[in-house]
Amino acid sequence: MATYFPFLPEQGSRFATGVDTFYFSMVGLTIFFASLIFALILFFSVRYRRRSPREIGADIHGSLPLEIFWSVVPLVIVLGIFAWATELFFTRSNPPANTYDVYVAAKQWMWKVQHPEGISEINELHVPAGRAVKLVMTSQDVIHSFYLPIFRIKQDVIPGRYTSQWFQADKPGKYHLFCAEYCGTNHSHMTGWVHVMEPRDYQHWLSQAGIGTSMVAAGEHLFTSLGCASCHVRDCPPLQGLYGSSVALQDGRTVFAGEAYIRESILAPTAKVVRGYRPIMPTFQGQVSEEGMLQLLAYIKSLAGEAPGKVQK
């Protein structure tokens, strides 16, 4: 029966199980209230059906206690639902420390995935089970949405900014990947598969997939070839220790140096100028692909642990 009439996608993570438990509670609540209303209407309709053509109903205006009762009880119920659902959302929105970061660049109509080791794949995502994986995503054109029903997660992938989501798969298998935000003609073909593998198999897959340049190395290479290195050792703000820090700006503001800030500083360098520096950096708008940008990002992130001022390369 369940094979012919599937009603639940497989549960691929602890979060997915949590969402399903919540979902079934909500289904129960819906059935309860819908049945209550249905039963009352049915009962009243039979009990108080019109018996003579000129009959009228009783002259009842209302009842304040009843109004309070059926306002307060639903209010308490929805507040409970709100708290439960929000707790789930916090889990989903706050990845644990030390995630395994995989980068996704979307375009009409494909998903380009880059692993930190340098392996790239299209419309496939290989990940190890039992490890928290974070997807850092952006789009080259329109808005897409990276949807993995098995983990009950999705996140819109937006041009011009980075969004992320995370999951920890708990069993190997091959599961659907969908684009969930309408993105044009072949939207329904912008699909693929997530392959969850035992960590050992994953390592094997990485080595089978060929020796790529790691994303950090590719980013470093790009950093040099774009000429960034010539400046960022002397005249420009140091990049070591930058990622994740707070940066004081010329105009007195302080910004958090996350993915969005780094991206903006490459594409629109004069938007936020670091205190003590002149706005001399040229824009790299149009010179770096989204994948290249992700590599640069990976490289700059890799410098986070280093002390500022250390001469590189």
Next chain:
Amino acid sequence: MSTTPLVPPQSEVKKNYLNAGYGIKSWLLTTDHKRIALLYLASITFFFLIGGLFALLIRLELLTPAGDLVTSETYNKLFTMHGVIMIFFFLIPSIPATLGNFLVPVMVGARDLAFPRINLLSWYLFVIGGVLAIYSMMAGGVDTGWTFYTPYSSVYSNTHVVVMIIGIFVAGFSSILTGLNFIVTIHTMRAPGMTWFRLPLFIWSNYATSLVQILGTPVVAITLALVAIERVFKLGIFNPTLGGDPVLFQHLFWFYSHPAVYIMVLPGMGVISEIISAFSRKRVFGYEFVALASIAISILGFLVWGHHMFVAGESVYSALSFSFLSFLIAIPSAIKVFNWTATLHKGSISFDTPLLYAFGFIGLFTVGGLTGLFLASLGLNVHVHDTYFVVAHFHYIMVGGTVMAYMGGIHYWWPKISGRMYPEGWGRLSALLVFVGFNLTFLPQFVVGYLGMPRRYHAYPPEFQIWNVLSTAGATVLGLGYALPLIYFFWSARYAAKAGPNPWGASGLEWQIDSPPITENFEVTPVITGPPYDYRKVLPQEEPVG
């Protein structure tokens, strides 16, 4: 009259708004709110048929997993135009522009709306907008989805987006003008003694709707204009490569388009209050609470737009706020459902077609509302957002809610509008078919949505097929349910039995005047002496009840 012998014997046909003038000019230049209501009725029925045809083609395509009936391009245009037509050219004008136009002046005891010529203008704007929309469809269509998300709509789509936007923009003004007319009429043209708390609940709900129409519609008009400007002049408003912000569009769009859901459903709630009262011959239980719940919904409705964007890059804390406010708006809706149910208690219930449609509304709206709680729940929204779960949910509200109420209302007031009864047996059958067909169409979509089927998919994995087959089967029944009334209403306008002023023994002012009413509605301005829904006045009881 009997004292003037020169007057010829009264003809069989009494004077009314329908026979007050003949010929095309008497209709196209009319300022009679009742005739304008009929102009709207004809126009939106036309758009409902087109939108319904698109829906049928969508369901046929989805019968099989492969995209084999039409191309992806065509499919994308089909769902876009289904959405645009049904929302902007059917659902938004549906109850206010037809039943509202017909009934608001009558129910407040006035001869017409405050601005009769503006009322006619609003219909012309609607028609111009509709013609532009149809032109854009005939020229090749639009494939952006009715939501026009940027930068797809403003940069990447190669379809006739700008013409369609102008069409919606113009039609938006017809909605603003109707809202304005209702508000001024309800404030200034109430008959002597018609205090605010003596107004029928249909008036309260249309008043609340009008507030949303005049405050929200300009925002969507501006937003869509910005999309057109970005498309034509390549300005960077939403396009990130020119420094724009694509998510800004979503904020602006939903600032109107979420309240627009209440533009669609609030008038329906008003219809249901009238029907439940009339067919149980009893005051609406907790009148003040039902009335003020409409106002609460229209205000809170403006504060929940962000719940469309939980996974669109919105911050966790704004998601938190919008989720919380979305839960709150469930309360006034729940209050209405409980009060309608309580109204039946100790009533005198007669199961005519309007009441069957009203029962359908309550059931389907309850499911639609409760599944709205699923979507307001942050942790669950992440999974079901942009899947068929959402599609099912909003069809429960808009079709299960609004269209059910609209159908119920048309049946209820048909004797007043046309002067004749519709065939009761066929009416009951249509209500049953619509209810069964609707559930068969949309219940499976909740399941397939939770399984993970995204919306707007031309092709889908085979394991989703069974639910899609059920849904298409349901749509066939639903289509039949809607076709029936179309046939018998036409038939009844000519051949059915005359209705008389008050065939239901209902209490509203509209039932105290002729069917169909005279052009001026009332021969003498009515004076209101008591609260609405007082059935003892309509049907005096010879001995104490019970």
